[in-house]
Amino acid sequence: xxxxxxCADEHSTPSLxxxxxxxxxxxxxxxxxxxxxxxxxxxxVRGVSFNIKPNERVAIVxxxxxxxxxxxxxxxxxxxxxxxxxxxxxxxxxxxxxxxxSEKEMRRYRGxxxxxxxxxxxxxxxxxxxxxxxxxxxxxxxxxxSTKKEAESRALELLELVQIEDPLxxxxxxxxxxxxxxxxxxxxxLALAPDPKLLIADEPTTALDVTIQAQxxxxxxxxxxxxxxxxxxxxxxxxLLSGFCHRALVMYAGEIVEEAHVHELFKHxxxxxxxxxxxxxxxxxxxxxxxxxxxxxxxxxxxxxxNGCPFQPRCRFKTPQCGSTSPPMINRVxxxxxxxxxxxxxxxxxxS
Amino acid sequence: xxxxxxxxxxxxxxTFTHKEHSITAVEGVCLDLYQDRTLGLVGESGSGKxxxxxxxxxxxxxxxxEIFFQGVDLLKLSRKEMLDxxxxxxxxxxxxxxxxxxxxxxxxxxxxxxxIFMKNxxxxxxxxxxxxxxxxxxxxxxxxxxxxxEFSGGQRQRISIARAxxxxxxxxxxxxxxxxxxxxxxxxxxxxxxxxKAELGLNYLFISHDLAMVKYLCDDLAVxxxxxxxxxxxxxxxxSNxxxxxxxxxxxxxxxxx
Amino acid sequence: xxxxxxxxxxxxxxIFRLKENRAAMVGLWLLIFLFxxxxxxxxxxxxxxxxxxxxxxxxxxxxxxxxGTDELGRNVFSRIWLGARISLFVGISAAFIDMIxxxxxxAFAGFIGGKxxxxxxRFCDILNSLPQLLIVIILLVLMGPGxxxxxxxxxxxxxxxxxxxxxxxxxxxxxxxxVMAAKALGASRFRILTHHLITNxxxxxxxxxxxxxxxxxxxxxxxxxxxLGVQAPMASWGTMASDGLPALRFYPWRxxxxxxxxSITMFAFNLLGDGLRDAFDPRLRR
Numbered sequence: 001x002x003x004x005x006x007c008a009d010e011h012s013t014p015s016l017x018x019x020x021x022x023x024x025x026x027x028x029x030x031x032x033x034x035x036x037x038x039x040x041x042x043x044x045v046r047g048v049s050f051n052i053k054p055n056e057r058v059a060i061v062x063x064x065x066x067x068x069x070x071x072x073x074x075x076x077x078x079x080x081x082x083x084x085x086x087x088x089x090x091x092x093x094x095x096x097x098x099x100x101x102s103e104k105e106m107r108r109y110r111g112x113x114x115x116x117x118x119x120x121x122x123x124x125x126x127x128x129x130x131x132x133x134x135x136x137x138x139x140x141x142x143x144x145x146s147t148k149k150e151a152e153s154r155a156l157e158l159l160e161l162v163q164i165e166d167p168l169x170x171x172x173x174x175x176x177x178x179x180x181x182x183x184x185x186x187x188x189x190l191a192l193a194p195d196p197k198l199l200i201a202d203e204p205t206t207a208l209d210v211t212i213q214a215q216x217x218x219x220x221x222x223x224x225x226x227x228x229x230x231x232x233x234x235x236x237x238x239x240l241l242s243g244f245c246h247r248a249l250v251m252y253a254g255e256i257v258e259e260a261h262v263h264e265l266f267k268h269x270x271x272x273x274x275x276x277x278x279x280x281x282x283x284x285x286x287x288x289x290x291x292x293x294x295x296x297x298x299x300x301x302x303x304x305x306x307n308g309c310p311f312q313p314r315c316r317f318k319t320p321q322c323g324s325t326s327p328p329m330i331n332r333v334x335x336x337x338x339x340x341x342x343x344x345x346x347x348x349x350x351x352s
Numbered sequence: 353x354x355x356x357x358x359x360x361x362x363x364x365x366x367t368f369t370h371k372e373h374s375i376t377a378v379e380g381v382c383l384d385l386y387q388d389r390t391l392g393l394v395g396e397s398g399s400g401k402x403x404x405x406x407x408x409x410x411x412x413x414x415x416x417x418e419i420f421f422q423g424v425d426l427l428k429l430s431r432k433e434m435l436d437x438x439x440x441x442x443x444x445x446x447x448x449x450x451x452x453x454x455x456x457x458x459x460x461x462x463x464x465x466x467x468i469f470m471k472n473x474x475x476x477x478x479x480x481x482x483x484x485x486x487x488x489x490x491x492x493x494x495x496x497x498x499x500x501x502e503f504s505g506g507q508r509q510r511i512s513i514a515r516a517x518x519x520x521x522x523x524x525x526x527x528x529x530x531x532x533x534x535x536x537x538x539x540x541x542x543x544x545x546x547x548x549k550a551e552l553g554l555n556y557l558f559i560s561h562d563l564a565m566v567k568y569l570c571d572d573l574a575v576x577x578x579x580x581x582x583x584x585x586x587x588x589x590x591x592s593n594x595x596x597x598x599x600x601x602x603x604x605x606x607x608x609x610x
Numbered sequence: 611x612x613x614x615x616x617x618x619x620x621x622x623x624x625i626f627r628l629k630e631n632r633a634a635m636v637g638l639w640l641l642i643f644l645f646x647x648x649x650x651x652x653x654x655x656x657x658x659x660x661x662x663x664x665x666x667x668x669x670x671x672x673x674x675x676x677x678g679t680d681e682l683g684r685n686v687f688s689r690i691w692l693g694a695r696i697s698l699f700v701g702i703s704a705a706f707i708d709m710i711x712x713x714x715x716x717a718f719a720g721f722i723g724g725k726x727x728x729x730x731x732r733f734c735d736i737l738n739s740l741p742q743l744l745i746v747i748i749l750l751v752l753m754g755p756g757x758x759x760x761x762x763x764x765x766x767x768x769x770x771x772x773x774x775x776x777x778x779x780x781x782x783x784x785x786x787x788x789v790m791a792a793k794a795l796g797a798s799r800f801r802i803l804t805h806h807l808i809t810n811x812x813x814x815x816x817x818x819x820x821x822x823x824x825x826x827x828x829x830x831x832x833x834x835x836x837x838l839g840v841q842a843p844m845a846s847w848g849t850m851a852s853d854g855l856p857a858l859r860f861y862p863w864r865x866x867x868x869x870x871x872x873s874i875t876m877f878a879f880n881l882l883g884d885g886l887r888d889a890f891d892p893r894l895r896r
Binding site: 063064065209210211213214236237238239276277280281282283284285292293294295296298 | 396397504506534535536537538539540542543561563564565567568591601602603605606607
């Protein structure tokens with residue numbers, strides 16, 4: 001379906017663009033972010049490494065406080081300097097370390113090649129400008145040579161693309177006149193206006209009803225495939241993964257503890273945390289009588305130093321090594337159970 | 353199955369009017385909750401389920417309809433008579449950050465129902481009960497002097513539950529009690545609710561938008577959409593064989609995601 | 611009375627936060643110093659506030675008269691501390707009375723809501739728009755000058771500010787879940803008002819009272835300056851400033867000292883009040 005009609009040749013059709021520019025690859029190396037709320041020191045992100053390949057939908061999944069949102073913001077240097085600091089690490093996008101860029105240089109990437117959508121769409125949109133004008137502004141910001149007419153027609157196309165029912169009418173509406181789901185679609189349209197290659201979506205559907213959630217995720221999936229983007233999807237909701245993402249990284253207490261293709265993750269979770277968490281979520285397709293597993297205790301206090309594996313105090317399969325040394329990520333999981341020394345515990349784990 | 357329902361709602365209607373606009377939050381709602389069967393009420397935001405909860409608790413006045421609790425029409429009761437009912441009909445709200453008075457310690461929060469209804473008890477006796485309730489819900493009694501913000505979300509919810517249990521109610525209305533909690537904590541609270549039901553002979557009207565959780569916890573189910581009950585009955589039946597269009601749409605969205 | 615009304619852990623926390631606020635502590639210590647000085651400072655000099663020394667009129671500050679003397683040879687130092695006692699007394703009692711009336715009025719209006727609330731607030735608006743000076747003059751005619759008149763003048767409309775603040779606060783809190791939970795528990799309306807609504811407004815109340823005092827002190831000084839306050843030989847800072855003004859050119863210390871103390875007292879109360887507001891402000895809580 002050709003969505004781009006009669007515009008300047010800045011816009012090639014999606015397939016052409018795929019050939020022209022390789023969708024970018026993101027590689028994160030050992031990212032550490034510390035926050036300083038009121039004099040305390042909180043290590044929110046503690047040595048995170050992962051990559052995103054072209055055309056891939058990757059999820060970072062974890063509960064609140066695990067550091068996933070902070071990490072997403074750190075990738076594009078959105079951590080305010082008075083609140084926190086990126087202590088260490090590299091974020092390689094197309095070979096360029098984003099963390100080494102100045103704010104001015106960063107703006108070439110942020111909001112352009114790397115788009116972002118957030119949880120509360122209505123709060124991210126300006127309440128004073130119509131939805132259509134906001135998209136027009138975003139578009140002209142990144143295509144300064146375009147005329148107003150071009151920008152407006154592109155904005156309408158985008159509204160259509162995100163499946164807003166009456167694009168012409170919505171164009172002239174203000175965010176408060178639209179429902180939550182529609183605002184989210186507008187935010188997606190805004191993010192897409194500059195033709196990003198990577199889209200970072202931070203809990204984009206959390207505030208929405210279940211039926212709308214499904215629609216938005218379908219939309220994102222379709223757009224991603226159509227335009228050959230990659231998506232980094234941040235969520236706390238495991239149930240959203242299997243229909244949407246290729247790969248998932250499980251985050252706990254600022255660290256990545258497991259990484260796998262989504263089907264593998266659900267079928268054979270390797271990390272005790274992942275396994276316990278999956279068991280504690282009721283599923284529609286499972287019989288009612290299967291008991292909900294409970295993970296006792298609470299996540300660790302990130303303002304205090306953590307010795308060894310962060311999940312260790314709550315883990316049923318602790319090895320002697322867990323309390324002293326943090327397990328390295330080997331074979332896509334960070335857990336001492338996979339060390340040949342602790343075979344027995346491993347057997348216990350797999351048989352449970 | 354016991355013959356007459358513990359809670360029975362008939363043709364309940366509530367319209368909110370603000371200047372020229374009016375919204376019918378609840379319309380023609382009929383529900384029955386039986387003693388040994390937990391009732392789940394699912395619906396998306398704006399479906400009217402929270403309003404329904406408030407109507408049952410008489411925190412709002414319905415325009416039409418009847419609410420029978422243990423055979424008594426609540427709407428015909430005086431304020432004083434309603435007080436007696438309140439001992440048996442309690443509530444837990446969703447937001448753990450707003451459901452507790454930020455100036456009151458955990459002990460004061462849990463003690464409040466005792467202060468209202470059991471004035472004849474001495475302070476020590478009341479405190480004993482509070483500590484016992486804290487243990488019952490899995491809270492460390494040593495934390496009784498702490499303020500709400502010193503507890504985690506899951507712990508605050510436990511405080512809410514302890515408060516609701518203080519007067520040995522027969523029915524607790526749970527209005528989205530776990531929606532604001534982390535996934536791993538949700539299962540803790542649900543298991544707690546299940547255990548309390550078994551130990552204390554309680555029942556719940558469990559309001560939620562989380563279909564899977566409702567399926568896990570509830571025997572009966574009612575689906576609400578735009579203020580009306582579109583489908584109700586045994587929950588297993590509905591999940592495996594939904595009849596109404598909306599129920600089907602709801603279930604298919606969730607299973608598509610999963 | 612239930613301890614929940616004045617929950618100790620909550621206050622302990624707020625006080626801890628207050629202690630960390632340097633500016634507020636400066637204000638607090640200043641006030642403590644002023645209070646103590648108002649009581650004991652006069653004992654440090656043999657010359658009290660009403661003794662006249664006609665041969666020593668208008669002497670600048672010296673070893674004998676630390677703040678100099680006024681036009682009747684009276685010891686300005688002692689008079690300043692008398693003025694302190696009077697100004698502080700007036701300021702604090704006016705603020706206190708404002709608080710009582712304002713809290714009751716505002717809490718009731720906020721709690722009741724609806725038309726009655728609106729009517730009550732409109733009444734406040736009307737009352738507030740009456741020019742204060744007019745009220746003072748009427749009172750003066752009816753009651754003559756003096757401390758009681760001044761306090762009455764201050765409190766007749768001073769409570770409106772507190773009432774508005776409390777009413778606003780209560781409107782904010784009324785709809786929170788914990789109030790609904792209390793209703794569902796069967797709490798009486800009185801209980802909800804005292805245990806839940808007002809207790810959550812206590813922070814605002816304390817802060818507002820603290821910040822009302824400097825205004826009251828200033829107004830009292832102003833009214834006394836106009837000649838409507840205490841009469842000789844008593845003195846408040848306002849009357850001293852009034853007496854000192856014509857002599858400004860030649861004997862500046864006579865205006866300087868009362869003006870200085872008015873300013874510094876107001877300043878100290880403001881620092882403390884701001885600090886209290888920050889200490890109690892729920893927005894700072896997680």
